[in-house]
Amino acid sequence: xxxxxxxxxxxxxxxxxxxxxxxxxxxxxxxxxxxxxxxxxxxxxxxxxxxxxxxxxxxxxxxxxxxxxxxxxxxxxxxxxxxxxxxxxxxxxxxxxxxxxxxxxxxxxxxxxxx
Amino acid sequence: xxxxxxxxxxxxxxxxxxxxxxxxxxxxxxxxxxxxxxxxxxxxxxxxxxxxxxxxxxxxxxxxxxxxxxxxxxxxxxxxxxxxxxxxxxxxxxxxxxxxxxxxxxxxxxxxxxxx
Numbered sequence: 001x002x003x004x005x006x007x008x009x010x011x012x013x014x015x016x017x018x019x020x021x022x023x024x025x026x027x028x029x030x031x032x033x034x035x036x037x038x039x040x041x042x043x044x045x046x047x048x049x050x051x052x053x054x055x056x057x058x059x060x061x062x063x064x065x066x067x068x069x070x071x072x073x074x075x076x077x078x079x080x081x082x083x084x085x086x087x088x089x090x091x092x093x094x095x096x097x098x099x100x101x102x103x104x105x106x107x108x109x110x111x112x113x114x115x
Numbered sequence: 116x117x118x119x120x121x122x123x124x125x126x127x128x129x130x131x132x133x134x135x136x137x138x139x140x141x142x143x144x145x146x147x148x149x150x151x152x153x154x155x156x157x158x159x160x161x162x163x164x165x166x167x168x169x170x171x172x173x174x175x176x177x178x179x180x181x182x183x184x185x186x187x188x189x190x191x192x193x194x195x196x197x198x199x200x201x202x203x204x205x206x207x208x209x210x211x212x213x214x215x216x217x218x219x220x221x222x223x224x225x226x227x228x229x230x231x
Contacts, residue, residue: 030215045220055217100147102213103164105161
């Protein structure tokens with residue numbers, strides 16, 4: 001079965017640079033979520049989109065922005081990168097066609113290292 | 116606000132022995148609860164979810180969890196541990212799991228070690 005695709009899988013950036021993470025949800029999934037997992041930490045919710053509209057917002061820094069496109073893929077844009085942004089970034093997707101509670105299916109993650 | 120507390124940060128078992136990973140939840144109404152597993156350098160995989168249809172929930176790979184409202188618990192169990200079960204396990208609650216886009220709230224995780 002098709003899974004959530006994230007690219008790139010690994011990314012190394014320097015402080016103050018920008019980064020763009022991409023997420024391709026499972027086909028026919030209409031909802032996308034972004035989570036950040038620091039080293040040895042539990043995942044923290046950043047933001048979500050349903051049918052291309054922002055649905056929920058968590059502890060996402062103002063330096064970060066995200067959107068969901070017409071083909072339902074999503075991009076997380078991160079500017080003025082800081083050392084503390086080094087983490088594993090997960091994308092998840094779900095479908096409102098499924099019976100609730102809606103299960104979130106996670107991608108493999110993008111490991112961002114800021115030097 | 117809803118939250119979950121995983122009572123053990125690390126659990127060690129021998130292969131073939133039972134596994135018990137404990138989770139308590141805090142919620143003012145009937146919660147939607149999940150258990151996810153994360154193997155080293157891997158993504159998060161859903162083990163099982165509580166939907167209020169049954170208090171005993173069966174998941175993948177022989178895991179199951181029992182929802183106990185009186186104890187506000189949702190402990191994860193497995194009768195016999197396998198080496199491949201070694202991983203990080205997260206107890207998760209969703210405040211509004213029937214609403215698209217609702218965030219998942221993760222516990223701090225329990226590291227399960229399995230020795231031969």
